[in-house]
Amino acid sequence: MNKKSIAALILVTLLTGCTTRQNATTGEQEMNTATKAAIGGAVAGALAGAATGKKNAAIIGAVGGAAIGGGIGYYFDQQEAALRQELLNSGVQVIRVGENELQLIMARGIGFDTGRYNLSSSIFSTLNGVAKVLNEYPKSSLVIIGHTDSVGSSESNLTLSERRAESVADYLIRQNVKSGRLSTLGYGERRPIASNNTTAGRSANRRVEINITAN
Structure with missing residues (x-):
């Protein structure tokens, strides 16, 4: 220089x-x-x-x-x-991954029963808070990633994780988050964050993550 x-x-x-x-x-x-x-x-x-x-x-x-x-x-x-x-005390982790990237890990804030992908009404308020901020900051894109525990086959868990991500995306769209900002992905049981040998660990692994990047 x-x-x-x-x-x-x-x-x-x-x-x-x-x-x-x-x-x-x-x-x-x-x-x-x-x-x-x-x-x-x-x-x-x-x-x-x-x-x-x-x-x-x-x-x-x-x-x-x-x-x-x-x-x-x-x-x-x-x-x-x-x-x-907005997500204070919700159980959702807000992590700074990179200079222009955020990650929301919804292990406790969004839980799923084993083998299910439908959203429980108990997590609607959490997703409403996420949608509120996303609508206030529209110049970002989102990748919604679904995960499962290890119960069941790897093939069925991959499909299940994709449907979990799609369930969250559909809900956010209903809260006026533009569909063009969203994409979904599923990793099945391949990326656990806790042991699948315990009930608490399996519950944590049944989760959704949202990666937010510059648009």
């Missing part, structure tokens, strides 16, 4: 600041997504601008790249905070 690009990056870093958030797992402070994305966008923009050879192009590119990157990062920071607030 040449001197102009470095100067542009320093300028944008000073303009954006270095905002932190508390890691939900460790409790430690970490740089938030908006700041990381802004710096990443600044680097890309500065390099692209510098490559043109035009006067001040690196600085202009860095500022523009930071605005784009920071905007996406800020959007996901806000969406994550809204989901955590």
